[in-house]
Amino acid sequence: MLTLEKVQLFAGTKCLLDQGSMTLHPGQKMGVVGRNGVGKSSLFRVLLGQSHFDAGQFRYPAEWRLGYVDQQDDLPDIAALDFVMSGDSEYAHLSAQQQACEQLLSQADISASQRHDAEQRLISLHDNLDRIQAYQVPAKAKQLLMGLGFNESDFTKLAPHFSGGWRVRLKLARALMQPADLLLLDEPTNHLDVEAVAWLEQWLASYSGALLVISHDRHFLDQVVDHILVIDQQSLTTYKGNFAAYERQRAAAIMQQQALADKQKQKMQQLKSFIARFKAKASKAKQAQSRVKALARMDEIAPLQALNPIQFSFTSPDYCPDPMVQFEKLAFSYPDSPPQFVDVSQTLRAGDRIGLVGINGSGKSTFIKLLVGELRPDSGKVLRAKGLKIGYFAQHQIETLEPDDTPIQAMLRRFADLTEQQARDFIGGFGFGQEMAGQTIDCFSGGEKARLCLAFIVYEQPHLIILDEPTNHLDMDSRDALEHALQDFNGALIMVSHDQLLLAGLVDQYWWVHKQQVTLFYGDLDAYLQQRLALLKQQKQHQKQEKLVVQADNSPAAQKNKKEQRQEAAALRQQQQKLTQPLTKQLQKLDQQMTFLTERLADLNQQLADPSLYEDSQKSVDIAALLQQQGSVQRELHEVEVAWLDCQEELEALLESIANQD
Structure with missing residues (x-):
């Protein structure tokens, strides 16, 4: 796990963190929030080894692989797809060695011993490439590019030829390509459209490693993270749950802190009043002096800041031309x-x-x-x-x-x-x-x-x-x-x-x-996003159908007579039903699970949204239990959704395989 213990961090003479501590466990997804200038990006630079803490301890397992977006402006003069695939450093290294071996073997003037060594090396490289499932790397890179809004025609376009916003997307895709135990993302939704943000939310929800993500986007954080790390007043505070859960806990803490501050203020006023009344009386001097000492020992409880320090308004015009x-x-x-x-x-x-x-x-x-x-x-x-x-x-x-x-x-x-x-x-x-x-x-x-x-x-x-x-x-x-x-x-x-x-x-x-x-x-934004996702799915299905038609037209089966084709079609349907039935049943089962979990999550959200829950300090145990259930159901729902997608893709692949058999 990643741990910070009593760390201190300065930017010049400005103290960003003082005695800050936090822990990130494997698989946890933590959103990092705080006002501009409090040190969010500075913290990331230390975690990436680009800077250092001025005091305190920072450690994580030596075997952990860190994924992050490279901030270098210059991109190598290679195709976009190759640039993204290079994010998988082990794949890139093995592929380069494989290419070098193949080039050596293509030379006619190498010695027998050199050829033998190169062939043995190539066999070893193939084994290692199989071990890391290298055959899946190009498909994964294409999936990342398509999800972030690139077209297939962009795959071969040289990386430096993209504009600034698209370069940011390329670097994000490359970062997601990295097999990582800890992924660090600094405002990843900047330069993305709403479609790409929705895709990124789904991708990160199914990501199995640990995640630290700086973001100002509430909806994004609610969909992705299960913990919130707040950087405020030079300290680090961790909250369990997504951003909505953090806001509820923060509101409850503000109310509780305010109540304690009011109670202490009342007690201090009582002490001051007693001191003022009796300090001059000899019979009460001893008691008054004890009150003075008690007052001096009190650490004043400061109310948590609830008001936004940034407040402005746009002056509404007295008259607006129409049409504008x-x-x-x-x-x-x-x-x-x-x-x-x-x-x-x-x-x-x-x-x-x-x-x-x-x-x-x-x-x-x-x-x-x-x-x-x-x-x-x-x-x-x-x-x-x-x-x-x-x-x-x-x-x-x-x-x-x-x-x-x-x-x-x-x-x-x-x-x-x-x-x-x-x-x-x-x-x-x-x-x-x-x-x-x-x-x-x-x-x-x-x-x-x-x-x-x-x-x-x-x-x-x-x-x-x-x-x-x-x-x-x-x-x-x-x-x-x-x-x-x-x-x-x-x-x-x-x-x-x-x-x-x-x-x-x-x-x-x-x-x-x-x-x-x-x-x-x-329609509203949800309707627009649903339409866009439906169009993308329809286009993908249409491309598959076109591919199948072309393959069918060029196959020997297309030349057979109609009777043979009808017989084969009937056999294909029987085979298809037999092979796909387990997957179809599994999809139905997963659909039922998703419906149940979605309803359960809605019920928990409704309970947590009840203001009366936070008015009684005795209900803090109930709040914690509900938040724990909410997190558990969210994780289970994500797992079921991922399983449903995997099952659906497996079914589509099976149907395509059956169609391509002859």
Whole structure:
């Protein structure tokens, strides 16, 4: 297991951890949460051997293999599929040796002894490749790439030729390819669309090793982890359960701590009152002095902080033009590329709250850039209402910040009407206190820079807010503050986000970017994801059927007469029924188990959601028992779901094998 004992960690002169301790057992999946700048990524760097603790002990089994996403920007000049397969280091090493042996054996001028040694070495390599099931590696790599949104045509594309966001996905796929006992992931959902996040949730849920994952995405954490590690006030605290369970435990702890603090405050007031009344009386002096000593020995119980230190609001406009933006027969394409949009017509009305959905590469960010005027259409029109003020946030805007500016200087650079004190007061609501307000931006984390860019938008007081993946790098407090501010904003909103809960809580309609069009999707986000998964499954099945048809047309059986074909078809059906019956029964059994466990989990969630459960401190044992049952049922449900998928794939493979026999 991984253990940290009383560790201390500094970043320069800033103390990130002091006397921090935690334990991660094999197979545990732990989400790491905390505000920007508390040391989450710094902790990961130590675990990966890229830094070190300033004090304390840190250890994990020497035989543990660590999986992580390489942060190097430069990618080797190899195909995407080969790059992902190289993540399995043992496979890559053995494959390289095999290739070297085969090249040596292909030479005509090697000696007999060299040939003999190479042949023996090649036999040994084949045995080792069989031992690690090397034949499965290409299929696994393709599965990872497809799950993260790549197409088959991307497999042979050179890795350096992908754009920034797709490079991040490539490196994530390579990290998942690594056979690891401990997997460390730092904000893995950044740069993913909602479809890829849903796939990643399923993949990590079935991953059998230990996991440490930094994430701000509540839904993702709820689906993946069974423990939460909180970094706060230089300490490490572990909670059992997913993020929803942590929030319930945290709320109960805040209430309990507040009650203790109130009780102590009352006791201290009583002591002070007694001392004030009797310290001057000789008959009571001894008792008063004992009260003074008792008061001095008391360590004041500080209430746990429940309020979000980041609080801001978007000023709602008094008047919004309507319609705000109209697209009329818009067409656009990048140079030397197929058309991105063809004949797109759409209208944005005052008060619309729109989520843009579509797979990566479909054109969501391009559509936004056309809307704000960063790109010009090849034909058609983008008509913006007169006087329309747009607040636009995108990740690339973070890179435009002057690194030597302080937050105050950045505000003054953009808004000439501000005084320095007004700028200081304004950014204070975004978590930039007196100390941070004087630091240069190059010292900030990605989330802190994103908060500053959001501050610019708030000050602009727009009619229309456009956000392209606003929560990338934001911590939980910043994300919550953004959601609350947007909920109260009565202007129009367009948002692209992989955060399912954020989308569901803020938008009321979805525009689907696909097939060179932008159309209204009739349904909520769950319906969209279900449709996307159904389409992907249908496409996969269609490809299989096409393959079977081609194979059947080219086979000798296709030349036989109809009578023979009917006889063979009847025999095939009998054989198919006989061979598939055990798997079919197993699928039915697993379906029943999934139904039972899903209902059981819903019942436990309902019990844990009951506020009265946390009002009585005597029920802490009941809460712990329910959380334990919840975790157990979640794990069992995941196991059954994985078994169902394996069984379904085995059945499909068997059916395909039967169809290919002749």
